[in-house]
Amino acid sequence: MAHICVVDDKEILRESVSAALTREDHTVVTYADPVDALGCIKSEGFDLILADLKMPRMDGLSLIREIRSSGCEMPIIMMTAYATVSTAVQAMKLGAFDYIQKPFEANTLNALVERALEHARLFRENEALRASVDDLQGSRELVGSGRAMTALREQLNRVAASHATVLITGESGTGKELVASYIHRASPRAIHPMLCLNCAALSANLLESELFGHERGAFTGADRTRKGRFELADEGALLLDEISEMAVGLQAKLLRVLQEGEFERVGCSTTRRADVRVIATTNRNLDECVANKRFREDLYYRLNVLPIAVPPLRDRREDVPALAEYFLRRATKCDGSRVVAMAPAAMRLLIDYSWPGNVRELENVCRRGATLCEGDTITADLIEPWLRGGNQSADGLGMLREGRMLEDMERHLIERTLARFNGHRAKSAKALGMGVRTLGMKLKQWREVEEKRAAVLATSGVGG
Secondary structure: OOEEEEEOOOHHHHHHHHHHHHOOOOEEEEEOOHHHHHHHHHHHOOOEEEEEOOOOOOOHHHHHHHHHHOOOOOOEEEEEOOOOHHHHHHHHHHOOOEEEEOOOOHHHHHHHHHHHHHHHHHHHHHHHHHHOHHHHHOOOOOOOOOHHHHHHHHHHHHHHOOOOOEEEEOOOOOOHHHHHHHHHHOOHHHHOOEEEEEOOOOOHHHHHHHHHEEOOOOOOOOOOOEEOHHHHOOOOEEEEEOHHHOOHHHHHHHHHHHHHOEEEOEOOOOEEEOOOEEEEEEOOOHHHHHHOOOOOHHHHHHHOOEEEEOOOHHHOHHHHHHHHHHHHHHHHHHHOOOOOEEOHHHHHHHHHOOOOOHHHHHHHHHHHHHHHOOOOEEOHHHHHHHOOOOOOOOOOOOOOOOOOOHHHHHHHHHHHHHHHOOOOHHHHHHHHOOOHHHHHHHHHHHHHHHHHHHHHHHHHOOOO
């Protein structure tokens, strides 16, 4: 069903065309005056325009010029009793999709309308694909057959069958975007695009425009009307990466879309609707963000319909060999480098390492190794300096080294624990067996030491 505008100064033609299109379940708005129609066309968001060529005050060719100059991209079909090759060519050059000569049969009109609407649909999908090209080029597989990944896949397959909103949580580098892509590809919406938007990469104003679109002249630099991600992703999905970084004021507008499916473009009062499945990701604790008034509680509950927790790599070490082999194959394919393998000692290092940067860090190490190794095997000596803090034991706390001071080891243990719990002091203190106040005092002491050291270096001119 499409929203169609018919512009013709003849009442009988407006009524007959409207009746034919309404029988096909389209909604039709008719205008006798093209000047009156023009104002509504710019604001109402029609899917198709049918306009007469010869009309008082403004002819059809002038109407096309005005519509296209305003940035509207819907297809336009000219209706004329004066069809000539020259007028048809001129209409096409100005941006008309096609023309139809009066008198015409309803079947002929409906066939042309369907062809124009299909053309418009393909155009929107093409625009959507261009908007998400980075995501498509960076698509990866979910690699791993261990217990954690097997359980995750089973959960994702159940979630994919639903149309409900999904909230994916996990540390940075765990592959939350890949999980979102897996859900969409396995969902009934897979035939439509999934667009991606990083909420931390844009200011609040630009993010609003990217989400909901804007009208020409809505702000400085808005030289044409632009559809937002919700319009482009209609019937598909929208991935909102790092949702916790969205400004609180914009969160209210997102909440309305999730609740009502309605929004307005920036600079326009016309309400639009979109059927979009939202998948959000975050590496933050949203409960804490809600408690600190940085995230709306009602939005949190609206997003957290189907929660997915992606495990860190240290909790699925059995998948490290398969991941390493996969990344080495990708490096060979992407960079054109020679085929290389991981030496057994190097693989043991990878398995024992705690991977604070998760899967993304492992990918970087494998790609660097494939590029820099001199032979066909990546050795332990090559990759050990790249592992943060050197080799680590399976508990992720680091190897004890001779000559290392007790205070340094304590600090290293506390920092690793804080990283594991995403900076949550209460959870870290409980895991360390100390009070939260004691933990806070130690962190304060270390911060003061670092500040004094920085001041000394600045005074001496060292390290500038």
